[in-house]
Amino acid sequence: MMQLAVRAEPLLSVDNLVVEYGLGNKTVHAVSGVSLAVARGETLGLVGESGCGKSTLGRAVLQLRRAKSGRVLFDGDDLTAMEGEALRKMRRRVQLIFQDPIASLNPRRRIGDIVAEPLIIAGVKDAAERKRRVHEVLSAVGLDPDLVAGRLPHEFSGGQCQRICIARSLVLNPEFIVCDEPVSALDVSIRAQILNLLEEMKARFGLTLLFIAHDLAVVKAVSDRVAVMYLGRLCEVGPSEQLFARPAHPYTDLLLQAIPVPDPDVRPVEGVAIGEPPSPIAPPSGCRFRTRCPRADQRCSAEIPELREVAPGQFAACHHPLA
Amino acid sequence: MSNPLLTIEDVAVELPTPRGNLRAVDHVDLSLDAGRTLGIVGESGCGKTMLSRAVLQLLPKKATLTGRVMFEGQDLVRLSSESLRRLRGRDLAVVFQDPMTSLNPVLTIGTQLIETIQEHLELDAPAARKRSIELLAAVGIPAPEQRLAQYPHQCSGGMRQRIAIAIALSCEPKLLIADEPTTALDVTIQAQILDLLAREQRRRHMAMIIITHDLGVVAGRADEVAVMYAGRVVERAPTRALFKRMHMPYTEALLAAIPKLETAPHTPLPAISGRPPDPTRPLKGCSFAPRCRYAVSRCHEAKPGLTSAEMPGHLYACFHPIRMAEGIGA
Ligand SMILES: Nc1ncnc2c1ncn2[C@@H]1O[C@H](COP(=O)(O)OP(=O)(O)OP(=O)(O)O)[C@@H](O)[C@H]1O
Ligand SMILES: Nc1ncnc2c1ncn2[C@@H]1O[C@H](COP(=O)(O)OP(=O)(O)O)[C@@H](O)[C@H]1O
Numbered sequence: 102m103m104q105l106a107v108r109a110e111p112l113l114s115v116d117n118l119v120v121e122y123g124l125g126n127k128t129v130h131a132v133s134g135v136s137l138a139v140a141r142g143e144t145l146g147l148v149g150e151s152g153c154g155k156s157t158l159g160r161a162v163l164q165l166r167r168a169k170s171g172r173v174l175f176d177g178d179d180l181t182a183m184e185g186e187a188l189r190k191m192r193r194r195v196q197l198i199f200q201d202p203i204a205s206l207n208p209r210r211r212i213g214d215i216v217a218e219p220l221i222i223a224g225v226k227d228a229a230e231r232k233r234r235v236h237e238v239l240s241a242v243g244l245d246p247d248l249v250a251g252r253l254p255h256e257f258s259g260g261q262c263q264r265i266c267i268a269r270s271l272v273l274n275p276e277f278i279v280c281d282e283p284v285s286a287l288d289v290s291i292r293a294q295i296l297n298l299l300e301e302m303k304a305r306f307g308l309t310l311l312f313i314a315h316d317l318a319v320v321k322a323v324s325d326r327v328a329v330m331y332l333g334r335l336c337e338v339g340p341s342e343q344l345f346a347r348p349a350h351p352y353t354d355l356l357l358q359a360i361p362v363p364d365p366d367v368r369p370v371e372g373v374a375i376g377e378p379p380s381p382i383a384p385p386s387g388c389r390f391r392t393r394c395p396r397a398d399q400r401c402s403a404e405i406p407e408l409r410e411v412a413p414g415q416f417a418a419c420h421h422p423l424a
Numbered sequence: 425m426s427n428p429l430l431t432i433e434d435v436a437v438e439l440p441t442p443r444g445n446l447r448a449v450d451h452v453d454l455s456l457d458a459g460r461t462l463g464i465v466g467e468s469g470c471g472k473t474m475l476s477r478a479v480l481q482l483l484p485k486k487a488t489l490t491g492r493v494m495f496e497g498q499d500l501v502r503l504s505s506e507s508l509r510r511l512r513g514r515d516l517a518v519v520f521q522d523p524m525t526s527l528n529p530v531l532t533i534g535t536q537l538i539e540t541i542q543e544h545l546e547l548d549a550p551a552a553r554k555r556s557i558e559l560l561a562a563v564g565i566p567a568p569e570q571r572l573a574q575y576p577h578q579c580s581g582g583m584r585q586r587i588a589i590a591i592a593l594s595c596e597p598k599l600l601i602a603d604e605p606t607t608a609l610d611v612t613i614q615a616q617i618l619d620l621l622a623r624e625q626r627r628r629h630m631a632m633i634i635i636t637h638d639l640g641v642v643a644g645r646a647d648e649v650a651v652m653y654a655g656r657v658v659e660r661a662p663t664r665a666l667f668k669r670m671h672m673p674y675t676e677a678l679l680a681a682i683p684k685l686e687t688a689p690h691t692p693l694p695a696i697s698g699r700p701p702d703p704t705r706p707l708k709g710c711s712f713a714p715r716c717r718y719a720v721s722r723c724h725e726a727k728p729g730l731t732s733a734e735m736p737g738h739l740y741a742c743f744h745p746i747r748m749a750e751g752i753g754a
């Protein structure tokens with residue numbers, strides 16, 4: 102597992118994590134044995150199609166959903182073994198930002214109270230201290246604390262609500278933030294503002310990020326390394342530039358080819374993307390991508406491909422990786 | 425030149441709100457020939473949906489519409505609701521961002537398709553059923569016969585959008601309006617849906633309006649692009665001309681803000697600061713002025729009208745257009 106770690110000591114490492122959901126008498130195999138490591142100060146991007154288990158993985162890292170098996174080590178401590186007070190303490194250091202900024206803010210509470218809430222839960226009793234922290238993070242995300250603190254969420258646009266969510270996630274001075282599709286619901290122009298803001302906050306507060314998205318260009322803009330997920334498993338992980346320049350896994354290649362290019366001279370190649378991911382209730386045997394893979398053969402249905410190093414720092418789980 | 429299939433003439437849409445009158449569409453002129461694709465691009469709230477609903481005559485009840493919408497020589501604004509109903513679904517079809525807008529959750533996919541076909545085409549039930557199966561196969565639904573008996577909730581988002589497209593195509597429309605048909609979908613499914621629309625369009629020689637906030641979506645797929653901002657068309661040009669030599673600072677800013685795969689990680693994105701103006705408080709000058717890096721005092725005083733550029737069919741609304749002289753590249 103440690104082979105997947107970057108040179109520096111990882112702040113977070115996920116080891117063979119399995120997360121399932123019960124659905125009637127069936128089982129949804131949402132995350133099926135994922136291992137990852139994120140170094141302190143690094144941003145790891147996580148991409149994959151809808152339903153492939155990105156949010157489930159993010160929530161399992163935070164212990165908002167308990168894993169069936171596997172470990173989540175944060176700064177050396179196994180979060181999956183923690184409970185009660187110990188877990189609550191740890192949660193101050195690890196935060197989450199959601200995709201839908203408007204829905205994740207309580208519509209009846211004022212912005213100042215929303216941002217202060219984590220401080221109250223963490224037991225910061227001094228009201229003046231809380232106010233000081235709230236002002237600090239609101240200004241950091243580009244909002245005027247005196248203008249916004251007394252207002253309600255519906256008075257703000259999607260982009261402003263995402264700024265408020267980011268402020269709230271920063272108020273406890275965390276070390277690690279899971280950003281679950283923080284810009285997917287935003288317009289191109291506002292998206293760029295929020296991506297820049299996240300980068301700024303990362304530098305200013307010394308953060309480590311797990312950045313989840315389904316848009317590869319968005320992920321590349323902020324990530325040092327990128328992990329590609331398909332139907333509960335990792336396909337490929339590697340340094341961003343390298344992974345995008347020379348994808349080794351056919352699924353990474355498919356994702357890259359499907360991106361619309363804003364240049365009329367680049368004609369979209371028709372027919373690159375075929376079909377949809379199969380159900381995670383009955384995932385295909387062997388390689389889970391085989392039902393859509395142009396390179397699939399018998400071995401792919403018989404044998405689960407393991408992650409192997411295909412280039413320095415780049416790992417792919419494929420029996421027939423691209424050259 | 426033949427007459428265009430669709431001409432939008434001086435169309436304005438106003439909506440009453442508690443904060444005052446909201447001008448969602450502000451005097452727009454556009455036209456589209458048979459078999460061609462027009463892309464309409466702009467940020468959320470700039471009036472794309474209201475404009476398409478004005479064409480379809482599907483505006484909210486309280487909305488007021490002025491101007492003309494000429495479709496095959498008749499003004500849709502003046503058409504009886506009975507004639508409109510016949511036209512929609514037959515010659516004029518629409519695909520919405522959320523496929524559930526056009527799908528009925530309590531009817532099977534088969535019932536919805538077969539009913540639409542029978543309502544507009546003179547086919548008996550077995551023939552309509554056969555046609556439904558062909559259509560589902562054409563839009564890439566595996567095992568179409570079995571699908572007919574299923575309900576929309578038993579399909580994924582991508583499948584539902586394919587089915588909505590099958591219904592929209594079922595009566596061989598002359599014009600298809602697709603309002604952000606792929607915004608809610610993954611890139612892979614988006615690529616498949618856009619391929620599907622392009623293929624069916626070529627096959628049927630259908631005209632199409634694709635509405636999106638992503639310039640990438642229209643770049644390879646539209647013949648002409650109209651960029652909207654604050655209810656107005658602020659630039660309009662054949663697609664290649666637009667991307668090669670855009671004259672509007674807004675178009676440039678919109679394109680620059682898209683993260684590009686070629687760019688190295690951690691490069692700050694050229695974001696557009698601020699937000700579009702409040703549509704109930706229209707600005708006196710250029711609507712983009714508060715966010716425009718080229719704005720000068722005149723931009724805050726008067727509204728620039730649409731002006732012809734050197735290329736035929738290229739129009740822009742700006743006092744200080746960019747890239748005007750020869751040889752000034754991007
Ligand atoms: N509470 C739940 N009960 C049952 N199944 C669930 C539950 N939550 C998620 N799932 C299923 O688990 C799988 C992974 O879901 P997850 O939300 O992690 O995907 P995702 O990659 O975040 O997708 P998206 O891009 O749509 O957010 C999906 O098949 C989903 O339908
Ligand atoms: N039913 C409605 N009632 C009042 N205002 C509306 C309604 N629908 C849209 N609007 C307003 O009209 C303007 C244009 O909206 P819309 O056409 O939906 O934009 P777009 O499709 O470009 O995102 C926006 O300011 C929006 O808030």
Ligand code: SF4
Nearest residue numbers: 388391394401419420
């Ligand atoms: S293991 Fe086989 S099916 Fe899976 S990605 Fe590689 S070639 Fe394709």
Ligand code: SF4
Nearest residue numbers: 710713716723742743
């Ligand atoms: S008219 Fe002025 S403010 Fe408006 S886009 Fe042109 S330069 Fe910018």
Ligand SMILES: [Mg+2]
Nearest residue numbers: 155156157281
């Ligand atoms: Mg998710």
Ligand SMILES: [Mg+2]
Nearest residue numbers: 472473603604
């Ligand atoms: Mg819209």
